[in-house]
Amino acid sequence: MDIDVLGPLGVRVDGFAVMPTAPKPRKVLALLALHVDRVVPVGVLVEELWGERPPRSARTTLQTYILQLRELIGAALERGGHAAPGEGGSSASAKDVLVTAPGGYLLRGDGGASDVREFERLAGLGYRAMDAEDFAGAARYLGEGLALWSGTALADVTTGTQLDMEVRRLEETRLCALYQRIEADLRLGRHRELLGELTVLVSRYRTHENLHGQFMLALYRSGRRGEALSVYQRLRQSLISELGLEPSVELRRLQAAILKTSEPTPLSVRSEGLAGGARDRLVPAS
Template sequence: MHIGILGTLAVSVNGVSITPTAPKARQVLALLAVHADQVVPVDALIEELWDAGPPRSARTTVQTYVLQLRELITTALESSAEGQAATAKDVLMTLPGGYLLHSGDGTSDIRDFERLSEAGYRAMEAGDFAEAARYLREALALWSGPALVDVQAGRQLETEIKRLEETRLCALDQRIEAELRLGQHRSLLAELTVLIRRYPTHETLCGQYMLALHRSGRRGEALDAYQRLRNTLVRSKGLEPSAWLRKLQRSILSAGENGNQAMPAEERKAVRLSTAC
């Protein structure tokens, strides 16, 4: 089995897609796929499909969607040239309280992303920034768009999608930090310009953008970036920037006043701490 979540939903058995086209059946498969090899309670599936207003036939309807998925799985299993001992019920299992999608020895882009990200974080902790950047780039390359972008998401999936987006942003923060530590500030500017427009209140990305601009001799633009973020935070949330970002701004100001582009060690440490996930 292959499970693809980080973009469009793509689940296949023996290379044959078992992803249904019907919206609610897709929701059921998506929730099972996100929690592959774990029991998904029937109540969670009902909440996903109907939120707080399920019909009286909700449990029966969920069973119908499971049967539809098993039909697709059966077709995929039968397509194999080799004899298959497994049945659809072995792949999509009924267990006390719910259902479990058994991935076996298959692949999952979520698991690959988590494995590569963890390797990148370990390399960061060890001070091997080149390896960290490599692992984290590989992890982020698994994303082809927002998670489950083609699935109508209910409450359960919305929570999972937000969680996955946070893990992606964490990996992105750490990859950029690694590349900044490698002196790649100029090559990061175009990407960071796009990112701060996409995430206008994300302080870590703003700090990294400010640092990249400052190191590229663009001190005024770095200070402008800070002011834009501050204005946005005050206007939208009634908040001032975090202490570490204010410290970074003061450091850039003082470096310019002293005619020095270097970042004091204390301020570099503040930026590194801000990117810890």
């Protein structure tokens, strides 16, 4: 089974799509796909489908959706040439793929591809390369991981409470990887190449201090000192108007360093953490 969630939902068995068109079965499949090879409790599925006030028929209706998914899986297995139980040879059935487990349901991946697992693997390699100051390796691994994204996670699924949390978690991991990849590129002196990308990012994330700090640094290193200072002022206005906060001490130090220097010097912003809200500190570039 191959699973894509970093963009539109895609689930394939033996290369054949298993995609219900109705919104609620798609939600069920999305949750099972996100937790492939792990049991998803019935209560979690019910909450995703109906919120805090499910109908009395919720569990029966959920079983109907499971049956619909198994029909799609069974059709894909037949098209893939798997023998049905009782026909001899190696057999596979939809119940072997979408399993009823104690307290819930489990979707078996059977070692197939998963874009989110591959992203997490590549991001992990990238973070370890950053720790080892292998900035070229970090930029490569993180760039390959980010290339797996084709849009917002589960872009074509109408999400409920559970899927909303999962989508936010995935988007946060994407933003963390993006921040670290840009950090690696800055360490490699690619500040001019980053200007276009950072222009878009700071417009999208108006109060993200780390990205604004990176943009300031890229502009500063490109000899555009005045523009770097303007980025700080726009960030400050956004933070005050939207969050009632002043920029962090670290961002104020970066602004002060730019104000005091008439020519760009090799400065860098190193992450203190991977979260999107992590603070930065000004350190000499190696």
